[in-house]
Amino acid sequence: MRIDVNDGRCVGAGQCVLNAPGLFDQDDQGMVKVLDQHPSGPDAAAVLQAVDMCPSGAIRVTGF
Amino acid sequence: MTIQDTGVTEFPVRKPDVPFPPPQYADFRDRDGLVRSVLPTGCPVWLVTRHEDVRTVLTDRRISSNPSRPGFPNVAVTGGVPRQDQIPGWFVGLDPPEHDRFRKALIPEFSVRRVREWQPTIQSIVDEQIDAMLAKGDSAELVAELALPVPSLVISTILGVPPIDRDFFESRTKTLVSVQTTTEAERDVAVRELLRYLERLIALKQKRPGDDLVSRLLANGNLEPRELTGVVMLLLIAGHETTANNIALGVVTLLGNPRWIGDSRAVDELLRYHSVADLVALRVAVEDVEVGGQLVKAGEGIMPLIAGANRDDRNFGCPEDFDPGRSTRNHVAFGYGVHQCLGQNLVRAEMEIVYRTLFERVPTLALDTTPDLLRFKHDGTLFGLHTLPVRW
Numbered sequence: 001m002r003i004d005v006n007d008g009r010c011v012g013a014g015q016c017v018l019n020a021p022g023l024f025d026q027d028d029q030g031m032v033k034v035l036d037q038h039p040s041g042p043d044a045a046a047v048l049q050a051v052d053m054c055p056s057g058a059i060r061v062t063g064f
Numbered sequence: 065m066t067i068q069d070t071g072v073t074e075f076p077v078r079k080p081d082v083p084f085p086p087p088q089y090a091d092f093r094d095r096d097g098l099v100r101s102v103l104p105t106g107c108p109v110w111l112v113t114r115h116e117d118v119r120t121v122l123t124d125r126r127i128s129s130n131p132s133r134p135g136f137p138n139v140a141v142t143g144g145v146p147r148q149d150q151i152p153g154w155f156v157g158l159d160p161p162e163h164d165r166f167r168k169a170l171i172p173e174f175s176v177r178r179v180r181e182w183q184p185t186i187q188s189i190v191d192e193q194i195d196a197m198l199a200k201g202d203s204a205e206l207v208a209e210l211a212l213p214v215p216s217l218v219i220s221t222i223l224g225v226p227p228i229d230r231d232f233f234e235s236r237t238k239t240l241v242s243v244q245t246t247t248e249a250e251r252d253v254a255v256r257e258l259l260r261y262l263e264r265l266i267a268l269k270q271k272r273p274g275d276d277l278v279s280r281l282l283a284n285g286n287l288e289p290r291e292l293t294g295v296v297m298l299l300l301i302a303g304h305e306t307t308a309n310n311i312a313l314g315v316v317t318l319l320g321n322p323r324w325i326g327d328s329r330a331v332d333e334l335l336r337y338h339s340v341a342d343l344v345a346l347r348v349a350v351e352d353v354e355v356g357g358q359l360v361k362a363g364e365g366i367m368p369l370i371a372g373a374n375r376d377d378r379n380f381g382c383p384e385d386f387d388p389g390r391s392t393r394n395h396v397a398f399g400y401g402v403h404q405c406l407g408q409n410l411v412r413a414e415m416e417i418v419y420r421t422l423f424e425r426v427p428t429l430a431l432d433t434t435p436d437l438l439r440f441k442h443d444g445t446l447f448g449l450h451t452l453p454v455r456w
């Protein structure tokens with residue numbers, strides 16, 4: 001699985017950080033930052049949840 | 065409820081003696097397409113109640129949040145003050161790309177990390193309110209003594225309102241939300257006084273900046289000082305009664321479901337379950353757009369019903385049950401899309417701290433009335449409780 005984010009779309013709601021804290025963070029500007037671009041195992045489920053919850057469609061995952 | 069020959073459904077359907085969310089929402093969700101309705105102001109509107117459709121409406125770029133567009137659902141007749149959306153900086157009423165500049169400037173102030181830094185401050189504000197409550201005796205009116213002051217004191221601290229002005233600030237913001245005890249004229253005065261106060265606050269921060277939100281936004285220079293007045297007013301209004309209503313309703317629900325007291329998963333489930341902001345996310349179609357199999361024409365108003373979506377059994381199992389153990393996270397209590405609540409991480413922290421502290425410090429807390437005598441806000445835009453008498 002590979003995570004890509006489009007921080008031009010991110011609205012900083014922080015849903016990704018709440019759902020997958022080890023994989024996402026918010027930078028000093030509050031914009032999404034990916035901590036682990038290639039998660040696996042249980043983390044992958046958390047990423048899919050984060051994708052569904054992200055209100056702006058800023059997170060894209062491929063290869064799962 | 066349907067007026068037979070026109071097929072138009074009356075709205076709102078929230079009434080005293082009818083539980084909230086109104087049972088009609090289930091019927092709306094099961095109908096084909098969307099529900100055609102007309103508001104008391106005479107505005108025609110499409111009601112949207114399915115979870116998927118609400119999320120579509122709140123993310124489709126052909127649908128606008130701008131109240132000055134023709135066809136935008138007009139929910140209330142306003143008094144003498146400028147309509148809130150006419151105040152520069154009232155960015156919840158702007159569409160991208162105009163909206164982006166405001167949102168980007170504010171995001172760092174409400175990120176998960178920033179809110180974590182505010183936790184000790186929130187804790188001491190909550191402790192002080194509970195100290196005062198306990199000092200007064202063995203009963204309290206929780207809306208006035210805890211639910212309303214906490215969010216107001218928290219946001220005024222974040223904004224950088226000097227401590228000496230916080231009582232003024234709290235009393236004016238309380239006037240704004242106490243529809244029951246406040247006349248239109250008193251409201252107008254409170255709005256004007258607050259706007260004037262905020263202008264003075266911004267001028268003060270220009271001269272003597274501090275370590276606070278207003279000073280940082282001024283220093284960034286991305287927003288004009290006069291836009292900042294509207295931004296700050298929005299932060300105040302958007303976060304006050306919404307949070308207060310959730311705090312009060314949550315106490316009632318937790319008292320009725322004590323096994324969830326102390327479980328932090330209760331917070332998001334309470335947000336879903338109560339959906340106090342049912343009627344706030346209004347929209348208008350800018351182009352023809354299809355939603356839930358329904359053609360919505362350009363210029364037609366749309367009302368996504370948040371409580372409808374949050375009780376949709378297509379998305380939540382047994383949606384009528386209060387069950388913090390469920391996966392509740394994709395509720396739309398904070399909306400969805402680019403306007404999704406900016407203050408949501410702050411709200412979660414406030415609710416979590418209020419419930420933990422209240423039930424820890426006042427373990428014998430109980431309603432000081434019977435549940436059927438609780439006075440709910442069936443008339444306001446937001447659902448909530450007028451008062452909440454408790455004892456211990």
Ligand code: HEM
Nearest residue numbers: 155156302303306307310341345398399403405406407411
């Ligand atoms: C439980 C409490 C709250 C609830 C249920 C709530 C709900 C909402 C909803 C549904 C929206 C979306 C409106 C739309 O799409 O048109 C929204 C937006 C907003 N909320 Fe909240 N809110 C709460 C607390 C707060 C707090 C504490 C703040 C203060 C920091 C706040 C600030 C905002 C702002 C600034 C917006 C507009 C965001 C934008 O347009 O980008 N809210 N809120």
Ligand code: SF4
Nearest residue numbers: 010011013014016054
């Ligand atoms: S959930 Fe989406 S919008 Fe929110 S911070 Fe993460 S990427 Fe950005």
